[in-house]
Amino acid sequence: MEVIETFKRYHRLVNFLSAAQIYLKENFELKEELTQDHIKTRVLGHWGTVPGINFVYGGLSYMLKKYEYLNILLVVGPGHGAPAILSNIYLEGTLGDINPKYRIGSEGMGNLIHDFSWPSGFDSHTSPKLPGSIHEGGELGYSLATAYGTVLENPELVTVCIVGDGEAETATLSASWQLNKFINPVKDGVVLPILHLNGYKISAPTIFSTLNDAEISNYFRGLGYNPIFVDQYTSDDIYIDFLQALIKSFEQIQVRKRNWASYNAVNPSIPIIILKTKKGWSGVKEFRGKKVEDNNISHGVPLKNPSKDLEEFFALRSWLRSYKIEELIDEKGIPHDDILSIFPEPSRRIGATKYAYKEGIKVNLPSVYDHELKFILPGHRSQSRMFELGQYLRDVFSLNSEGFMVFSPDESESNMLEPIFQVTGRRYIWPVRKHDENFSSDGRIIELLSENVLFSMMAGYLITGRQGVLISYEAFLNVISSQIDQFIKFIKQRKKEKFLKPMPSVNLVATSTLWRQEHNGFSHQNPTLINSLLTKYADFVTLFFPPDVNSLIVAMSQCLSSFDRVNYITACKRELPQWVSLSQAIKEFKRGYGHWxxxxxxxxxxxxxxxxxxxxxxxxxxxxxxxxxxxxxxxxxxxxxxxxxxxxxxxxxxxxxxxxxxxxxxxxxxxxxxxxxxxxxxxxxxxxxxxxxxxxxxxxxxxxxxxxxxxxxxxxxxxxxxxxxxxxxxxxxxxxxxxxxxxxxxxxxxxxxxxxxxxxxxxxxxxxxxx
Ligand SMILES: Cc1ncc(C[n+]2csc(CCOP(=O)(O)OP(=O)(O)O)c2C)c(N)n1
Missing domain, CATH: 3.40.50.920 (Rossmann fold)
Structure with missing residues (x-):
């Protein structure tokens, strides 16, 4: 029971720190009587999701302490809840480790609260600046697929993914639940999704909040998950229930892994926690006759103008006082020992997870000269470049037993990349029929008909240090245009942080290009993504147009050797003549052009x-x-x-x-x-x-x-x-x-x-x- 009391006190403190970040510009420990002069005039941020994230963070920290074998990476879908992540990484000390300005104590606490949403301070969304954050979460929909990408070939890892019930309505997230069918229980880690069912989006109830438990349960069981409900509305003590749900989940995960290893059982269903909390939990209950806690009004800042509006100010003062922080921190702003005792040893804290800091590997690449296509005269020897690329990628697979994967929306074959199937298969765990070819439970090609899901899954794989290529129809790579934009922003922010190592580049191959769409026609002709990518910083984006096979092989080898970039290769799959020898291609790629x-x-x-x-x-x-x-x-x-x-x-x-x-x-x-x-x-x-x-x-x-x-x-x-x-x-x-x-x-x-x-x-x- 001591643990539960500690957990509750922890939750009170991080909730206070989060609310204070949104509202206070001074008097951070409430040592003086709070006045309107202490309130930020620009109050920004999102409160509604924060108490739930704080609750999950505290519970997970305790699990890390309880189970020494656990490695947890946390992916937070509602990235708009940055105050929550900031409060937790401040308390666990990982924020202070990378920036002493935020070390635990009155000064660090004051700096944290002051700097949130302050010019040049912390963003209102999570970002790579925050230790342990690998997902920005601005454009919603990508958390779960990113989480699934992180666990590929990381058997010791459990990535916990908080999915907002609003985010769960996006197309990408809806499709991402299916990724459990691609995760090998022995070779890969496990994703533990927590559906944060706080009932509201920005201004309306979520669809999940209108389903009853049986409907939610049937939905997830059908998808191959084992739902565990934690419900603030029905629970006697949600803190106890949540810790028990986590214990049950981690135990189930262990059993699933063991069983699959020994019996190769099919359909290894994994737990999902359905966490029902009140949106804006612990905040203002009602204001001016309107319900605030447990309502959409608490999504952003529940009280918009407390520095000017006296009634709002009084409501805010009671809210902040309700946490009684004088019972939680000492005179020097240091949290009481029991609160800090929730954390595991420093190197195992969530913000310190080694998976967020892995240096991008350099895959072994075959010699490009082994893939040279010889020809006598330029303009002759027509050859399909995707087939030749398939041979090169096949050899990349052969030279690297892990750390390299290909992602494609059901098009490896139609895009003529068959040679890769000589050495690996399509990864899939659920049963397929005997005559379905090229499937294997440890294959290294992920095929799923959603460019969005694939992109995020590949992103998760890359951010945790591995290499990959996404190959798709040129016309349909536009589907992920906005997602690529977001990722370029992510790389840009990430690169500024000295504590983060370079990450392997995003490599995209646009094939089945517009000029040969004889049977698909007009709908398959769309090079718009090129225009869009040209508006992005050249420090992060290159567009390659290799004119022939030798150039394509050189382009791919360059892409697979590059870091912190988005590389976009446009290359047709049909047969076209050759123009340059391999050594000429290498020379021409250095300057980006050739004079023929x-x-x-x-x-x-x-x-x-x-x-x-x-x-x-x-x-x-x-x-x-x-x-x-x-x-x-x-x-x-x-x-x-x-x-x-x-x-x-x-x-x-x-x-x-x-x-x-x-x-x-x-x-x-x-x-x-x-x-x-x-x-x-x-x-x-x-x-x-x-x-x-x-x-x-x-x-x-x-x-x-x-x-x-x-x-x-x-x-x-x-x-x-x-x-x-x-x-x-x-x-x-x-x-x-x-x-x-x-x-x-x-x-x-x-x-x-x-x-x-x-x-x-x-x-x-x-x-x-x-x-
Ligand atoms: C793709 C996309 N569309 C719209 C938004 C604007 N938006 C920000 S938060 C939010 C509601 C999110 O609800 P939920 O995922 O349930 O998070 P929570 O309720 O926990 O804040 C929306 C629609 C967005 N960030 N991304």
Missing amino acids: QNLESMTAERMYDVVLVSIGDYQTNENYQASIILRKLAPSLRFKFININQISQNGLGSPFNPIDKSKEVHNVFERDVDVIFNFHGYPTAIQQLIYGTELAARSQIFGYVEQGSTTTPLNMQMLNKTSRYHIAIASIISASKFNKEINKYKHVLIDKIYDMMSEQSCNILKHGQDM
């Missing part, structure tokens, strides 16, 4: 008349085809052939070494002459990079303009005016400004190309294929 003189016209000794620039594999092929037309019809036209393999917010070329210095710009794009870009995505993506520069004034940008559907590859290019014919015509018009001979014959040449184009169009219509 071997594809240029032979008219030497003259300045270039025009510069052709390709970005993207299909567009490189179109420019090459345009170069054949030009060489044949207009041999005196001197064009320069540039291929760009990387872009970023910094501009064209490598983000580390962009082509932005004027000398470099002129070396690559010449002076005065027109530059014709043929780009994989929307022309606006390149426009946003060169806007306002001298280059923009002499550039034409061709790209996808939302034309075409289920048609032939060349017709798709023709409809978007990016075809070889369009590039050749544009080159002639541009070159005619400088080349007298071209100027003289330009109309004849253009007519000839139009004839070629209309012949091609007729043929496509008649025979249904390109000539």
Whole structure:
């Protein structure tokens, strides 16, 4: 019973600290009579979720002390409850360990309370700044999948995930419950979800709050969980009930792991705690005739203006006094020993968990030279790049028995990555039928048809130090656009913290790209994510456009060696010609572009008349085809052939070494002459990079303009005016400004190309294929 009393006193103190963070700018220990001058004028934050998070934190700390074998990582879905996490990490000392300003005692406590939501102080959401926090929780929906990612290949770990009942309504969270089917009870750790059913979202009851216990229970049993209810409304003592629920959960987890190991039993259901608490528990009960505690009114700041409104001030004063903190801390602001006794030894405290601090591993990579695709002439040896990438990734798997996984929404095969199945399978624990191929309980490919769930699961895996690649349709990676944005913010914040080590980069492969959607058509053509990623800091984001197999292998090896970035590779899965040797690809990736003189016209000794620039594999092929037309019809036209393999917010070329210095710009794009870009995505993506520069004034940008559907590859290019014919015509018009001979014959040449184009169009219509 002593434990329960301690737990209650602990809860009182962290609840006081949290409420004080929202409201007090001085008189932090309430040593003087509280006045309105002590109240922050900008009161910010979210109170409603806080007492529940505090309750869970205290209970888990006690469990860590009770069970010496336990390793807990805590993922908090309601990241808006930062005051709760701050109060707990302050008390357990992990906040003071990374910043002495917040060491336990009057000064540290005052700094903590003062700095919350204060300019340059603590955010109102959890962030990587807070020890042990691996999940920011601003955009709701991603907590549970992140938690599941952390336990992959971490058999000793229990990741406890607090899921808000509002968050539980999001599509991503709803699908994430299914991830228990991917967790191997022996090889992986366990996720213990705690559904925090405090009944309300911002302004309305949650759906779960309208279900009865039987409905909730049936729902989770069907998903393979074993629900344990802890209910403030019916409990005699919720503190006792919660600790018992935790004990039961950890014991069940042990039994499940043992049983599965010995009998390989299927469907190893795991516990879930359904925690029903009053939203804003222990806060103001009623104000101006309205229920506050146990109502949505307590979601944010329950009293909005206590520094000015006297009635609010009195309500706040009674609320803060109700915790009787003089019974919980001494004269020097140090909490009484019994309260601090709830914690395990310092290295095992939640904020100190080693899983949040793991240095990102460097996976062993196969030699790129072992994957070189040899060819005799550029423009020949058509090969599917995804198949070749599959072989490279297969070897990454072979060289690393763990620490590397592939995530894909049911598309490893349709995207031609079959070689990976030679060495591993799709991870799945629930039974599948005998003829279902390539499944195994320890496979290292996670396939699930939700890009959102996969992204978060991969994020959890990466943040805890491992490497991964997510491969998907280009069009449907947009589904996670906002999630990627959030993650870039997370990396940016994380990188500032000296106590955190670099984490492996997020690697995304966008394949089944828009230019070949013959049978899927218009709905599958969407390169919007490129535009969005180009608005993000180049310090964190690179977009790769490898033109052929060798370039793709080099791009992937670079991505798997990089840290703290989001790498986005666009590469088709179909067969396309080769252009560069492996050593040339390595050289070109250093600067982000290649100058392919071997594809240029032979008219030497003259300045270039025009510069052709390709970005993207299909567009490189179109420019090459345009170069054949030009060489044949207009041999005196001197064009320069540039291929760009990387872009970023910094501009064209490598983000580390962009082509932005004027000398470099002129070396690559010449002076005065027109530059014709043929780009994989929307022309606006390149426009946003060169806007306002001298280059923009002499550039034409061709790209996808939302034309075409289920048609032939060349017709798709023709409809978007990016075809070889369009590039050749544009080159002639541009070159005619400088080349007298071209100027003289330009109309004849253009007519000839139009004839070629209309012949091609007729043929496509008649025979249904390109000539
Ligand atoms: C994707 C997304 N949509 C909307 C919001 C705005 N929002 C912030 S908190 C919240 C309610 C969350 O309710 P719940 O998850 O139950 O948390 P709690 O009640 O414990 O605060 C909403 C809708 C958000 N943060 N993310």
